[in-house]
Amino acid sequence: MDLVPPRHLVCFARTCTTYRDTFKAYMLSATYKAISAVDIPPADFMEAMLTTSSIIAGSVPANILTGSRFTPNDLDVVSPASEEDTMLAILKQYGFYRTGHKTPRGMQGTLRMLYTLTKGDKTVRLWVASSENPTVPVMLTATTFVMNYISPWGIYCAYPRMTLTNRALLNYFTDDGVDLNHEITYNRIMQALNKYRLRGVSFEVDDRNWPDMAKNHVCFSSSSCTHTARNLYDAAGLHIKTHEQERREADEYVTIWMLGGPMCSRGNTYCSGFTKSLRTTSISVSTPYPPGGQKYTMAYHPQRRKPY
Numbered sequence: 001m002d003l004v005p006p007r008h009l010v011c012f013a014r015t016c017t018t019y020r021d022t023f024k025a026y027m028l029s030a031t032y033k034a035i036s037a038v039d040i041p042p043a044d045f046m047e048a049m050l051t052t053s054s055i056i057a058g059s060v061p062a063n064i065l066t067g068s069r070f071t072p073n074d075l076d077v078v079s080p081a082s083e084e085d086t087m088l089a090i091l092k093q094y095g096f097y098r099t100g101h102k103t104p105r106g107m108q109g110t111l112r113m114l115y116t117l118t119k120g121d122k123t124v125r126l127w128v129a130s131s132e133n134p135t136v137p138v139m140l141t142a143t144t145f146v147m148n149y150i151s152p153w154g155i156y157c158a159y160p161r162m163t164l165t166n167r168a169l170l171n172y173f174t175d176d177g178v179d180l181n182h183e184i185t186y187n188r189i190m191q192a193l194n195k196y197r198l199r200g201v202s203f204e205v206d207d208r209n210w211p212d213m214a215k216n217h218v219c220f221s222s223s224s225c226t227h228t229a230r231n232l233y234d235a236a237g238l239h240i241k242t243h244e245q246e247r248r249e250a251d252e253y254v255t256i257w258m259l260g261g262p263m264c265s266r267g268n269t270y271c272s273g274f275t276k277s278l279r280t281t282s283i284s285v286s287t288p289y290p291p292g293g294q295k296y297t298m299a300y301h302p303q304r305r306k307p308y
Contacts, residue, residue: 034056
């Protein structure tokens with residue numbers, strides 16, 4: 001199965017139970033392989049993630065989803081604010097020791113602390129969220145290519161149509177002083193994303209720059225439109241369930257976001273994006289309201305979308 005692109009495996013998984021179960025086993029094996037690459041027992045760490053409601057973000061989920069043969073020697077873990085000390089103690093048990101920490105700048109205040117822990121040539125970066133919802137900062141990253149995460153229940157991909165075909169949008173957000181429309185900032189961000197470009201990922205600021213997506217683009221409605229408000233439960237995301245465990249955070253919180261980018265009707269005007277974390281009991285179809293108070297249309301489905 002290593003020779004079959006994951007986008008084709010996703011299609012196979014929808015045909016019958018046998019292919020679905022085989023696909024689940026393959027994705028679980030790829031997840032365990034990525035965790036083992038940093039000398040951490042994968043099964044034990046998945047249990048630790050379940051206990052602390054933590055997730056794995058960064059390049060590891062993207063590599064698994066795109067079938068990349070690149071095996072990183074680092075891991076990005078995002079934990080809720082209340083589980084900071086617990087996750088540090090767990091990583092110490094695996095032989096990782098703190099070599100640095102800092103307070104992340106920007107990200108609209110969704111991250112409280114970043115710890116760097118090393119074990120030989122292996123590195124784990126522990127990102128501590130400012131809230132109890134660790135998925136919020138994932139949706140504020142600079143590109144949709146890394147808006148994915150691994151949790152104890154499986155893998156989530158926010159923009160599968162683009163990610164599985166090695167395409168991604170840049171995420172413009174200006175509320176905390178980051179403006180990709182500024183040439184210097186754009187160059188700095190692209191330098192950080194250069195490792196993905198070298199692996200064949202195509203970056204754009206507007207999905208209409210790809211002909212196959214431009215013909216079906218509907219402003220404020222298409223899932224890849226920068227001004228369509230998205231949430232973790234909508235039908236546009238890809239849920240690959242590899243375990244029977246349910247997400248602990250899914251019963252309490254839902255992450256809602258909108259990308260920043262050029263306005264569809266005015267290409268030279270850029271709008272900043274936003275991310276919100278709301279309790280599931282308080283969500284209605286009229287939320288969220290991004291900074292500035294403007295109301296955006298969002299399709300929200302109260303019933304949890306069943307992953308495969």
